[in-house]
Amino acid sequence: MVISMTGYGRGKAENDHVRVTVEIKTVNHRFCEYNIRMPRQLLFLEDKVKKKANEYIRRGRGEIFITVEGEGLVSKELKFDWDIADQFVSLIDTVQEKYQFTSQVTLQDLLKLETVFSVEEVPAENDEVEWLLLQALTSALEDVKRMRVQEGQELAYDLEKHKEKLAAIAQHVKQYAPSVVRAYKDRLAMKLNELTDGLIEESRLVTEAAIFADKCDINEELTRLESHLLQFAETLKQKDPIGRKLDFLVQEMNREVNTIGSKGNDSLITKEVVEMKSLLEKMKEQVQNIE
Incomplete structure (x- = not known):
């Protein structure tokens, strides 16, 4: 979920x-x-x-x-600071003895001391x-x-749509990729014919085409991308928190798409890669908000 x-x-x-x-x-x-x-x-x-x-x-x-x-929330308690009171009385006694005063300390004198009496708030259980x-x-x-949960359902709906679009584009690229090699072979044969007046060895043409095909082979990346998309769909159905796993899968898909773009060597594939990266960016933003 x-x-x-x-x-x-x-x-x-x-x-x-x-x-x-x-x-x-x-x-x-x-x-x-x-x-x-x-x-x-x-x-x-x-x-x-x-x-x-x-x-x-x-x-x-x-x-x-x-x-x-x-x-x-609280109960109030009246507190009497005996230490301050003792110091006050002792100090008064000292002053009286020194200056020969005859008056005595009374309760009223203590009541005038703001620091002797205090009200404290005690948290009540x-x-x-x-x-x-x-x-x-x-x-x-x-x-x-x-x-x-409600917002999560909306995110899941959007992610499912983006995933389906991404899968459709990947499938289109997979079907289109072999034609890139054939087109390169035809262009190479035409160019070599022009340069050699038609005296071209078929083996050389096949070798050059094979080298090109190896350089621009994106089948492995497309296979991994399809696997990540399948895992993404399965993860969306899990009950445990899935945000981090989805984020990881989006990163891995983005890695494969970048490699496809660098190896594709074709304008149509490049265009499709741009579209896939745009979809992945949207998915990344949405995945960031999933538990």
Whole structure:
């Protein structure tokens, strides 16, 4: 199955106190990686988010945005800094002793110190928030998967068309190639007849034609090209991620077509090679976006 690496999905889950929204955008990438943006209080769930995403995404870069609205993420605790208080009282005692002050440190004096009392936010272990997050994440991932599958079907359709055109051109070149040698032999015979007044040895003509045929023989390249096209068609039907294999096959086909172009030694073959390279370039661009 052809699956695109490009997709978008959105999911939401909520209860009476909390609403969790997850948005996911995926793009093509050589490997599988994620950039997750979520509230600091929920960072302990990051590994679970990645593990869940891996059930739906096998290759590509995913941008995952998680927002949480409502109460229950944190609890607030009042903290008293005993060390600062001890230092304050000790310092006051020292000052009183030195300057002979008689006033004493009171609670009100401590309350005036902003650094002694503080309010800290402590992440709350809330199983319900975690459950809502995973529900919203699953919904978003299912959206992404549907979009990636749909776009993958369109890519497969286009690739199949390009493959068929490429195969048809290759078959035409294969049928046409022998005529290149015959045409060369006829041109050579005509030229030699002009230069030798018709006194030409048939063996020499056959030898020269054989040398030319060997130089411009493209049967091996055409056979390999046909084999790559067959593998390409079979790969499109596989269920596992196929993007890298398809990319490799396109590179190999491009290599064979380049060799055909350099050995073909014929204007029509050159024209067909240009068309094949154009098709392969389109296939390469599309393959780059397949999982």
